[in-house]
Amino acid sequence: xxxxxxxxxxxxxxxxxxxxxxxxxxxxxxxxxxxxxxxxxxxxxxxxxxxxxxxxxxxxxxxxxxxxxxxxxxxxxxxxxxxxxxxxxxxxxxxxxxxxxxxxxxxxxxxxxxxxxxxxxxxxxxxxxxxxxxxxxxxxxxxxxxxxxxxxxxxxxxxxxxxxxxxxxxxxxxxxxxxxxxxxxxxxxxxxxxxxxxxxxxxxxxxxxxxxxxxxxxxxxxxxxxxxxxxxxxxxxxxxxxxxxxxxxxxxxxxxxxxxxxxxxxxxxxxxxxxxxxxxxxxxxxxxxxxxxxxxxxxxxxxxxxxxxxxxxxxxxxxxxxxxxxxxxxxxxxxxxxxxxxxxxxxxxxxxxxxxxxx
Amino acid sequence: xxxxxxxxxxxxxxxxxxxxxxxxxxxxxxxxxxxxxxxxxxxxxxxxxxxxxxxxxxxxxxxxxxxxxxxxxxxxxxxxxxxxxxxxxxxxxxxxxxxxxxxxxxxxxxxxxxxxxxxxxxxxxxxxxxxxxxxxxxxxxxxxxxxxxxxxxxxxxxxxxxxxxxxxxxxxxxxxxxxxxxxxxxxxxxxxxxxxxxxxxxxxxxxxxxxxxxxxxxxxxxxxxxxxxxxxxxxxxxxxxxxxxxxxxxxxxxxxxxxxxxxxxxxxxxxxxxxxxxxxxxxxxxxxxxxxxxxxxxxxxxxxxxxxxxxxxxxxxxxxxxxxxxxxxxxxxxxxxxxxxxxxxxxxxxxxxxxxxxxxxxxxxxxxxxxxxxxxxxxxxxxxxxxxxxxxxxxxxxxxxxxxxxxxxxxxxxxxxxxxxxxxxxxxxxxxxxxxxxxxxxxxxxxxxxxxxxxxxxxxxxxxxxxxxxxxxxxxxxxxxxxxxxxxxxxxxxxxxxxxxxxxxxxxxxxxxxxxxxxxxxxxxxxxxxxxxxxxxxxxx
Numbered sequence: 016x017x018x019x020x021x022x023x024x025x026x027x028x029x030x031x032x033x034x035x036x037x038x039x040x041x042x043x044x045x046x047x048x049x050x051x052x053x054x055x056x057x058x059x060x061x062x063x064x065x066x067x068x069x070x071x072x073x074x075x076x077x078x079x080x081x082x083x084x085x086x087x088x089x090x091x092x093x094x095x096x097x098x099x100x101x102x103x104x105x106x107x108x109x110x111x112x113x114x115x116x117x118x119x120x121x122x123x124x125x126x127x128x129x130x131x132x133x134x135x136x137x138x139x140x141x142x143x144x145x146x147x148x149x150x151x152x153x154x155x156x157x158x159x160x161x162x163x164x165x166x167x168x169x170x171x172x173x174x175x176x177x178x179x180x181x182x183x184x185x186x187x188x189x190x191x192x193x194x195x196x197x198x199x200x201x202x203x204x205x206x207x208x209x210x211x212x213x214x215x216x217x218x219x220x221x222x223x224x225x226x227x228x229x230x231x232x233x234x235x236x237x238x239x240x241x242x243x244x245x246x247x248x249x250x251x252x253x254x255x256x257x258x259x260x261x262x263x264x265x266x267x268x269x270x271x272x273x274x275x276x277x278x279x280x281x282x283x284x285x286x287x288x289x290x291x292x293x294x295x296x297x298x299x300x301x302x303x304x305x306x307x308x309x310x311x312x313x314x315x316x317x318x319x320x321x322x323x324x325x326x327x328x329x330x331x332x333x334x335x336x337x338x339x340x341x342x343x344x345x346x347x348x349x350x351x352x353x354x355x356x357x358x359x360x361x362x363x364x365x366x367x368x369x370x371x372x373x374x
Numbered sequence: 375x376x377x378x379x380x381x382x383x384x385x386x387x388x389x390x391x392x393x394x395x396x397x398x399x400x401x402x403x404x405x406x407x408x409x410x411x412x413x414x415x416x417x418x419x420x421x422x423x424x425x426x427x428x429x430x431x432x433x434x435x436x437x438x439x440x441x442x443x444x445x446x447x448x449x450x451x452x453x454x455x456x457x458x459x460x461x462x463x464x465x466x467x468x469x470x471x472x473x474x475x476x477x478x479x480x481x482x483x484x485x486x487x488x489x490x491x492x493x494x495x496x497x498x499x500x501x502x503x504x505x506x507x508x509x510x511x512x513x514x515x516x517x518x519x520x521x522x523x524x525x526x527x528x529x530x531x532x533x534x535x536x537x538x539x540x541x542x543x544x545x546x547x548x549x550x551x552x553x554x555x556x557x558x559x560x561x562x563x564x565x566x567x568x569x570x571x572x573x574x575x576x577x578x579x580x581x582x583x584x585x586x587x588x589x590x591x592x593x594x595x596x597x598x599x600x601x602x603x604x605x606x607x608x609x610x611x612x613x614x615x616x617x618x619x620x621x622x623x624x625x626x627x628x629x630x631x632x633x634x635x636x637x638x639x640x641x642x643x644x645x646x647x648x649x650x651x652x653x654x655x656x657x658x659x660x661x662x663x664x665x666x667x668x669x670x671x672x673x674x675x676x677x678x679x680x681x682x683x684x685x686x687x688x689x690x691x692x693x694x695x696x697x698x699x700x701x702x703x704x705x706x707x708x709x710x711x712x713x714x715x716x717x718x719x720x721x722x723x724x725x726x727x728x729x730x731x732x733x734x735x736x737x738x739x740x741x742x743x744x745x746x747x748x749x750x751x752x753x754x755x756x757x758x759x760x761x762x763x764x765x766x767x768x769x770x771x772x773x774x775x776x777x778x779x780x781x782x783x784x785x786x787x788x789x790x791x792x793x794x795x796x797x798x799x800x801x802x803x804x805x806x807x808x809x810x811x812x813x814x815x816x817x818x819x820x821x822x823x824x825x826x827x828x829x830x831x832x833x834x835x836x837x838x839x840x841x842x843x844x845x846x847x848x849x850x851x852x853x854x855x856x857x858x859x860x861x862x863x864x865x866x867x868x869x870x871x872x873x874x875x876x877x878x879x880x881x882x883x884x885x886x887x888x889x890x891x892x893x894x895x896x897x898x899x900x901x902x903x904x905x906x907x908x909x910x911x912x913x914x915x
Contacts, residue, residue, distance in 0.1 A: 219746050219749050220741045220744070220745075221746045223741065224741070227727045230730065231727045233724045234726060236706055237706050237724045238706070238738045238739045238742055238792065239706050239707040239710040239739050239742035239796075240707070241705070241742075
């Protein structure tokens with residue numbers, strides 16, 4: 016009785032879109048443990064009670080990618096893509112740093128909140144520009160967002176006057192570097208936002224409609240869905256989430272580096288979405304999948320550093336891991352494996368069929 | 375013919391998908407120089423059998439013998455090498471390439487310096503000539519041809535690889551009567567050249583017109599093989615659906631045939647609506663509880679007019695009023711809010727959302743009406759879905775099944791459920807029974823009749839005139855993008871009468887234009903000298 020039940024839980028897990036992402040994270044951590052058995056150790060800093068360890072670092076690093084990855088999930092689900100998120104992170108950081116530097120009050124919570132609010136407003140507006148270009152002007156999403164990807168860093172440069180502006184604000188810094196009951200604030204915040212966005216998307220009909228548009232835009236329109244507003248919403252959300260990622264990313268160093276902040280992170284976000292099991296052709300999406308994808312990318316980055324892979328070989332290492340995951344997820348590769356298994360050992364398959372019939 | 379060995383012999387073919395046996399021990403044989411029809415309802419296993427023969431699916435058990443040699447196809451390439459060629463329902467050609475390139479694609483004739491285009495085009499012309507199409511210029515882009523001609527090019531392409539077996543999977547579903555006749559002529563030519571043709575069509579008339587022999591499948595099992603001339607329609611349908619036809623015959627007998635009061639308030643009335651290249655200015659009234667049929671040939675504007683009523687395409691002039699109020703139907707969403715629903719003829723591209731489930735597809739329109747911020751509670755969803763799955767007899771009755779895995783008829787029923795769930799006051803059905811089997815057809819027709827009884831206005835667009843006549847109370851006849859007449863249905867109205875109206879209109883119209891020309895000429899002659907007018911008038915005579 017309990018054995019089939021356990022088996023069915025296992026099978027459910029295997030069919031989750033992010034299953035192979037989790038397997039990869041575990042494998043990478045195991046690799047690290049082989050090199051250093053204490054890799055997973057988490058200790059408590061006696062001075063302030065915060066948790067310290069490699070795992071904690073990974074969670075912190077993953078937070079900004081999680082933000083842009085869930086925005087990217089929604090946009091990709093509509094059948095589009097948002098290449099501008101990395102640049103929008105720089106814009107968000109630039110707005111924050113300039114505002115904080117001008118305000119000069121490093122301890123005021125109000126100033127820090129205003130800086131965050133203004134950053135999100137600006138990136139939201141820029142997201143809306145993407146949305147209008149795609150939904151109302153009818154540009155291809157790749158081109159529409161490429162414009163802002165290239166122009167975004169210019170906008171950031173104009174805002175800071177070409178400087179890499181630094182500022183100080185304790186509450187703002189706390190977002191990126193602070194701890195709450197021993198856990199990094201930035202990770203708590205990221206999880207919270209992922210949960211809220213997932214809740215809104217799945218509890219309302221937003222998710223269903225976005226998927227419908229992504230799968231078959233013509234049929235969706237014929238079913239009475241108004242695609243323009245939904246597309247606009249997706250790009251605005253993506254912009255705002257990129258803004259949050261920007262705040263998280265500049266907050267840890269309190270300096271915006273126009274050319275480095277969020278540089279090429281749009282590609283990490285796209286990878287996270289793909290690792291999460293979504294198709295770039297649009298349609299079905301999984302925010303939990305993108306969440307796992309972002310975690311994997313952070314783990315991968317950290318592992319590459321830790322194993323001392325030479326910096327010139329880093330991209331290749333990353334690529335190999337990602338290709339392996341995509342292959343494992345691929346329907347065709349899986350059915351090929353299944354066919355092989357079936358021809359080699361026909362007996363177990365019969366059992367599976369029986370179990371399915373029972374379930 | 376029977377004495378020879380069959381060119382294709384399939385024995386005991388079984389194909390299993392997870393949870394279902396799509397084919398269960400099916401036998402099938404095909405002889406050279408015959409047209410063999412494969413018959414069965416949707417989901418009977420016709421497509422699966424064809425895919426087994428063309429190497430798309432692997433068979434789990436059974437044997438396939440082609441030309442005396444046992445084969446095991448690992449892909450469509452293997453099947454083609456064995457001389458089996460397929461032309462699918464939708465034309466799978468590249469419209470931007472030339473006709474010749476399409477015919478020879480993948481089989482171009484190569485010389486020492488790459489493709490020898492001159493020889494390739496010559497070979498294409500030869501392939502076309504086998505079908506009597508050698509008048510086509512192989513250098514012209516394929517897109518300059520009509521769909522029907524493209525279909526013939528697709529067949530030439532199939533024959534270019536010297537196929538011994540040609541599979542035609544519903545080649546006629548988007549052709550009009552004359553085009554079908556053209557296709558049949560080509561099929562007869564090929565048959566007489568010794569090609570074995572496997573033909574699938576839902577039109578029984580066509581089966582009897584072209585096929586020599588037929589094999590019937592039902593629920594993935596082999597029902598039997600018959601000579602077409604030995605099996606009458608009644609018996610054939612009974613074998614396909616496994617029950618008697620009488621149940622279907624009683625249908626539609628209760629349509630209303632007495633003319634209505636002409637001043638009965640219309641639900642929707644259109645005056646002078648038009649769209650360039652689609653519909654010329656048209657007036658139309660549709661009253662509650664009325665089934666209005668749109669009859670006309672392909673391209674007559676019947677679909678285009680229906681789309682204007684739903685806001686799928688915008689009207690460029692004219693006015694539509696709903697319940698006496700002027701409305702602006704700028705989008706399907708706007709039409710839905712006025713309780714107008716439209717089921718498209720293009721189920722795959724404009725109807726189903728393939729990767730969503732039956733449930734999601736069914737509630738989509740209702741949800742779209744509510745807006746994304748007001749999601750439908752799951753209980754309400756389940757209530758709607760259960761209701762229409764039961765009412766329309768959707769199979770499989772599993773709401774969480776992806777709609778793309780359903781047969782065409784069942785997809786159509788799910789879509790019908792989607793529109794009924796919006797509780798429309800006007801339901802426009804464009805070819806709701808195209809490409810679906812007799813049983814599902816009857817169920818959909820029954821649903822239409824019931825709706826009208828409940829006071830829903832229905833517009834029924836179909837290329838099958840018999841069906842229009844059987845169901846409609848009033849028939850709007852269209853030709854060349856405009857409405858040419860309305861026929862009040864009655865016991866003595868037949869499909870032939872509609873055909874006559876369409877044909878007669880053509881003659882009248884031609885006469886009219888001629889008269890117009892004459893009058894123009896007459897006007898001109900007032901201002902010019904007389905001898906010229908005489909010669910002109912003589913020319914016209």
